[in-house]
Amino acid sequence: MPHRTFLWFILPSLLAMILFIALPIGSVLVQSLYVEHEQVLIETETCGPFGCTPSVSVDQNATRALREAQPLGRFNGLRTYTDRNHLAFAEVAAAWSGSDGWVDFGGRLMNLPFYKALAFTLAYTFIVTPFVIILGLAIALAVNGLPRMLKGPTIFVSLLPMIVTPLVGSLILFWMIDADGIIGATLQRLTGNSDLSLKASPALTWLTLFLYGIWSSSPFAFIVFYAGLQTVPGETLEAAQIDGATRWQRVRYVTIPYMAPLVVFILLIQLMDNFRVFEAIVGLSAQANASSLSILIYSDLRGDVAQFGSAAATSMMTIIGVAILLTPVLIRTWRDFNRKRV
Amino acid sequence: MSSVAHRRSSALIVLSTGFVVLWLVIAAFPFLWTLWGSFKVQGDFFSRADWMNAIWGTRTAVETGGPFTGAGYEGAWIEKGFWRAALNTLIVVFFTVVISLTLGTLGGYALARSGYRYAFWLLMLALVFRAMPHITLVSGYLLPFFEWNLWGYKTTAIIVLVAINQPFTLWMLHSFFLNIPKDLDESAMVDGCTRFQAFRHVIIPVMWPGVVTTGLFSFLLAYNDFAVTAMLLSRENQTMVPAIAGFLGSTFEEGNVMFAVAAVVSATAPLFVLIVFFQRQIVSGLTAGAVKG
Numbered sequence A: 001m002p003h004r005t006f007l008w009f010i011l012p013s014l015l016a017m018i019l020f021i022a023l024p025i026g027s028v029l030v031q032s033l034y035v036e037h038e039q040v041l042i043e044t045e046t047c048g049p050f051g052c053t054p055s056v057s058v059d060q061n062a063t064r065a066l067r068e069a070q071p072l073g074r075f076n077g078l079r080t081y082t083d084r085n086h087l088a089f090a091e092v093a094a095a096w097s098g099s100d101g102w103v104d105f106g107g108r109l110m111n112l113p114f115y116k117a118l119a120f121t122l123a124y125t126f127i128v129t130p131f132v133i134i135l136g137l138a139i140a141l142a143v144n145g146l147p148r149m150l151k152g153p154t155i156f157v158s159l160l161p162m163i164v165t166p167l168v169g170s171l172i173l174f175w176m177i178d179a180d181g182i183i184g185a186t187l188q189r190l191t192g193n194s195d196l197s198l199k200a201s202p203a204l205t206w207l208t209l210f211l212y213g214i215w216s217s218s219p220f221a222f223i224v225f226y227a228g229l230q231t232v233p234g235e236t237l238e239a240a241q242i243d244g245a246t247r248w249q250r251v252r253y254v255t256i257p258y259m260a261p262l263v264v265f266i267l268l269i270q271l272m273d274n275f276r277v278f279e280a281i282v283g284l285s286a287q288a289n290a291s292s293l294s295i296l297i298y299s300d301l302r303g304d305v306a307q308f309g310s311a312a313a314t315s316m317m318t319i320i321g322v323a324i325l326l327t328p329v330l331i332r333t334w335r336d337f338n339r340k341r342v
Numbered sequence B: 001m002s003s004v005a006h007r008r009s010s011a012l013i014v015l016s017t018g019f020v021v022l023w024l025v026i027a028a029f030p031f032l033w034t035l036w037g038s039f040k041v042q043g044d045f046f047s048r049a050d051w052m053n054a055i056w057g058t059r060t061a062v063e064t065g066g067p068f069t070g071a072g073y074e075g076a077w078i079e080k081g082f083w084r085a086a087l088n089t090l091i092v093v094f095f096t097v098v099i100s101l102t103l104g105t106l107g108g109y110a111l112a113r114s115g116y117r118y119a120f121w122l123l124m125l126a127l128v129f130r131a132m133p134h135i136t137l138v139s140g141y142l143l144p145f146f147e148w149n150l151w152g153y154k155t156t157a158i159i160v161l162v163a164i165n166q167p168f169t170l171w172m173l174h175s176f177f178l179n180i181p182k183d184l185d186e187s188a189m190v191d192g193c194t195r196f197q198a199f200r201h202v203i204i205p206v207m208w209p210g211v212v213t214t215g216l217f218s219f220l221l222a223y224n225d226f227a228v229t230a231m232l233l234s235r236e237n238q239t240m241v242p243a244i245a246g247f248l249g250s251t252f253e254e255g256n257v258m259f260a261v262a263a264v265v266s267a268t269a270p271l272f273v274l275i276v277f278f279q280r281q282i283v284s285g286l287t288a289g290a291v292k293g
Helices: A003-032 A060-069 A089-098 A102-109 A113-144 A148-163 A166-176 A182-191 A202-229 A234-242 A247-275 A279-283 A293-302 A308-341 B010-037 B058-064 B071-079 B082-113 B117-131 B134-147 B154-178 B182-190 B195-206 B208-224 B227-232 B240-248 B256-291
Strands: A041-048 A051-058
Touching: A003 A308, A003 B082, A003 B117, A003 B134, A003 B154, A003 B195, A089 A102, A102 A113, A113 A148, A113 A202, A113 A247, A113 A293, A113 A308, A113 B010, A148 A202, A148 B010, A148 B256, A166 A182, A166 A202, A166 A279, A166 B010, A166 B240, A166 B256, A202 A247, A202 A279, A202 B010, A202 B256, A234 A247, A247 A308, A247 B117, A279 A293, A293 A308, A293 B134, A293 B227, A308 B117, A308 B134, B010 B256, B071 B082, B071 B256, B082 B117, B082 B154, B082 B208, B082 B240, B082 B256, B117 B154, B134 B154, B134 B227, B154 B208, B154 B227, B182 B195, B208 B256, B227 B240, B240 B256
Parallel strands: none
Antiparallel strands: A041 A051
8 A cells, every 4th residue: 555545544543643642641741840839928027016027828819820820830850750759769768778678668668659559550460460361261161161052141241240331340349348238248247257348458458459350351361262262173182182181181282372372462451451450449449558550640630739740750650661561562573573574 | 062072071061060150140240239239228238237138128118118219210310410421421432433433444444454564563553552541641631631721521532532542443443454355455446446435435335344343342442431531521521430430429428329329230231231232243352353363
């Protein structure tokens, strides 16, 4: 296809992506270098019978005028990145020199909002993803053995957790684990501990979020693996059996190698999706015990005064995180592409 | 199915059937439970005494005189104006899907038919864009939109959702177009069509299965979105998902939780219908990128 025709076909789509994905990333970068204006203070002297005392007050009108004139705020350089709410260099250094041992250091880091969010985001990404793949493969193998007429309805039901709005799915779970909800009440009865609450302790909240993640993403892995299973040739399986392979060996040495490219695909999609974990934390009202990078940005923007600079700095670091996550995939695809061309 | 390779021992059949049944219960029970509970009063759905109350509707019978009540739905849809949110969702989702597909078909077709290196790079760029967390993009939009007075309108949200949808739409349609043989449009061009005429008269008539599947996923993306719609829409333009989140702020009053439960069930119903009608397309769409590599 000639370059010119290609350009005309791709232009609308490309324009939309440049204007609303590439430019916002630039806008985030610029915003992250600025910080909101401080309030304008005026010093007045109030004179009474016992002499004059200077007092400082906020000049509301001047503050508003300044903020309207320069909505971006004042230039702050990289200081937003290093302040307490982000990379917190000073606090980390203090924690490092003041701590005795790794556990203590880790504990102190978890008091800093950015590190707390980063820890949860990474834990969520790297715990949920493997479980999704294993559970998805297990369901796919089990469903594949069902009689044909049961497969359709099974797939129908399995699609539900994946397709439902994430906020809605997590809300449904939230109501069920409430101390008065069905799961919460049953757990209290089973453990005999009427104070047990899945919402109170950080560890249990993390566990709940992980379980929600696995519940909502497994269907995706299941469907992909199930489709892949249909392409495993029956003759190979039969040959393996005639050679004396047990059922497990057939799964291990015939089926799973066929699934390997699918694992890469699911891994890629899941890493991208789990890294931006967001709605589940809002739906489960878990901000107190678990926060993710997306949640930090959301709460900065949602505050009484939106803190654009702070949100933008976190956004930039999230984007860098995504880039690091994607690098291996991009390198691999680039190699494949070159091999195909040669 | 009767070949040796497919014969299984009965213990394994029991085990794997049990596993499937367990999974089905885990997958479906939360929805059935919430659907059933949405017709009860708060005292039953969140029963302090015994969760069996939610099944029999003990408090519901005491408070309303019958085992079922539509009070939650009435409160959400009429009192709290959820119908407006539903209407907004309909508008936003409809235009997002139509515009996404229009742009995506043109772009995806071009990417599938161009053999140049930049087409590959564009696809890679789209992949990176697809990975961007939506809330980071929103933090880029918010300040400029405030300044230019674009904040709060449905049109703004639609355009933003279309753009965020584009990387995914391009990838999916690109892989569908790769499956349509090149000879088809090339022979039309030999017969004297321009590239666009070939696209218009030869490709469009055969592309609908791919477009429908991609449309379903665009629909899901726009319908399920929370980050963009919650941050970029003013209160009267809110769609269903942020509206549901809004109910939660006011759950301290007795009964308001049930409004949220009813709203959640109402918002899930269209998705349920969607799977009933389009299960095959959804499954084929999920696997389109994977199985073909």
